[in-house]
Amino acid sequence: MNDDTIRLATIGRILRLRWRLLAVLTVLGALVGYGASAVLFPPRYTASASVLLLGQWEERELLTQVDIATSSSVADRTAAELGWSGVGGGELRDRVTAEAADGNIIKISGTADTPERAQRLSDQAARQFVEFAARITGGGTGSEATAAPEALRKKVDEAGRRITDLANAADPGRTVESVQARTALEKLRTSLEEAMTKLDQAAPANNKAGMVVMGPAARPGDEAPPTTTQLVVGGALLFFLVAVVGHLTAARMNRRLRAGPEIAAALGSVLLGTVDVPEERGAHQPEAPGPRARIRRLLGVDTRWDTPAPQRSGDEAGRRIRYRRVCARLREQLPAPRRLLVVVPYGDEIARRAAGQLVAEARSEPSPASSSRGYPVLRVVEVPVDRPTVPDRGPESGALVVLSAGNWTAEEVGGIAEACADGRHEVVGVVVAGPVRARATRSAGHPEDHPTVALAVHGRATGDSV
Incomplete structure (x- = not known):
């Protein structure tokens, strides 16, 4: 990680x-x-209608009315009145909501797929709520609410007149029985008048169940979220x-090796040093065939993004010093002059160019045994990391692995080490190459050595000679 x-x-x-x-x-x-x-989530529209509750209401009573407004009974009555095809009371319960607002107001909202249907749904739900609430409280609506008390008053008045007639028709004599009858009739009339008075006083309390729909719902113009x-x-x-x-x-979660010591440990060898390779615009990159590879190139996923940004490099002389130091450490690792394979992972352009520069620097160094140049003698081979194959031991006896940091996992690097062992080559050292940004201007005394690098890299995994 x-x-x-x-x-x-x-x-x-x-x-x-x-x-x-x-x-x-x-x-x-x-x-x-x-x-x-x-x-x-098809488009939905929500309309709201307000119902005013007359009288004094407590908070818990308002919450009870909210539950009644969203009950299945009100939903079934609303569905029956609307008559929408395939829409029943159960579905309307999910579309209708109610909440208690300030001022004894119940706000009933209906949601539908069009503004017109949402408006009709909210209006009808409010109307059915008022009728159902009036029914369960024992009251009525319209003329029924006032007809019953008026009929009761008429009956009481009629009873009072009958009592008066009975009292007048009683024995005009002053007998005890007649006096008692007239007294009983007067008490009965007084009781009826008191009961009617109490009934009139209780009438405002009964008006508590009265509800009024405060106009039709406004047609919604925007969709509901x-x-x-x-x-x-x-x-x-x-x-x-x-x-x-x-x-x-x-x-x-990237498991690619970034540090030189980690790469050397995975190869079971020693780190000889790190070298810099200037970035080249438009440098040749191996392109995999097939439509999948073309799609990857089109989307830009064929290049790594998580590699560190290249640092600015020094001049050409400073970079060549790093290569000479690597060649010097390599000679210290060898007991005697011999030929070596420079193993580079296939597709690692930075490592390939670094290997070519190492070959050029090794050729320019004098041999300790004679005045001739070219010690040690290096030959570059590129091996695929999926199935690495290194040429068998022959003129070359030993391998120098050159690769770039942050591109290969421990398993892939270990596979290269195993391939070298299968070819009976000892990994004498590891060189890590890193890209750098070259300066725009170069000194006149240090020409570029890119042509030499290009000529030095010709080997392939097949083991053909340069």
Whole structure:
């Protein structure tokens, strides 16, 4: 796992080097959001109607009315009145909501696929709620609410007149029985009048159950969330963030070897040093055939983004000093002059150019046994990391492995070491190459040696001689 700290520069490098892939994934996320809005979340519109509750109401009583407004009984009555095909009371319960507002107001909201249906749903739900609430409280609506008390008053008045008639028709004599009868009738009339008075006094309390729909619901003009625009933007943002987090997670889980000592340990050899290779614009890169490789190149995923940014290099003389020091350490590792194979992973352009420069520097060094030049004698071979094959031991006896940091895992590097062992070559050393940014201007006394590098690299995994 890579434990490097994630910085803003890392995010910027992802955006700069993976912008094509991120753009494609963002557009894909927008399309997924649009598809979700059409299939899973079709456009919805919400309209609201308000019901005013007359009288004094406590908070718990208002909450009870809210539950009644969203009950199955009200939903079934609403569905029966609307008569929408395939829409029953159970589905309307999911579309109708209610809440208690300030001022003894119950706000009933209905959601439908069109503004007209949403308006009709909320109006009908409010109307059915008022009728149902009046029924369960024992009251009525319209003329029924006032007809019953008026009929009762008429009956009481009629009873009072009958009592008066009976009292007048009693024995006009002053007998005890007649006096008692008249007294009983007067008490009965007084009791009826008191009962009617109490009934009139209790009438305002009964009006508590009165409810009034405060006009029709306003027709909605905007969609209810989540809207199509919200889903499209959300899908694009989600895919973009997942892509960035995926890149960061892959970088954190990257097992490619970055440090020279780790690479030398994986090869079971010693690190001879690190060398710099100037970046070249338009340098040849091995291209894999096939449509998948073309898609990778089109999306920009065929190049690594998580490698460190190349540092600015010194002049040509400083870089050549590093190569000479590597050749000097290599000669110290060899007991006697001999030929060596320079093993380079296939596709590692930085390592290939570094190997060519090492060959050129080795040729320019004098041999300790004679005045001739070319010690040690190096030959470059490129081996594929998936199935590495190194030429058998022959004129060359030993291998020098050159590769770039951050491109190969421990298993791949170990496979190269095993291939060298199979060819009976001892890995005498490891050289790590890193890209650098060359200066724009060069001194006149140090010409470029790129032509020499290009001529030095001809070997392949087949073992053909230079």
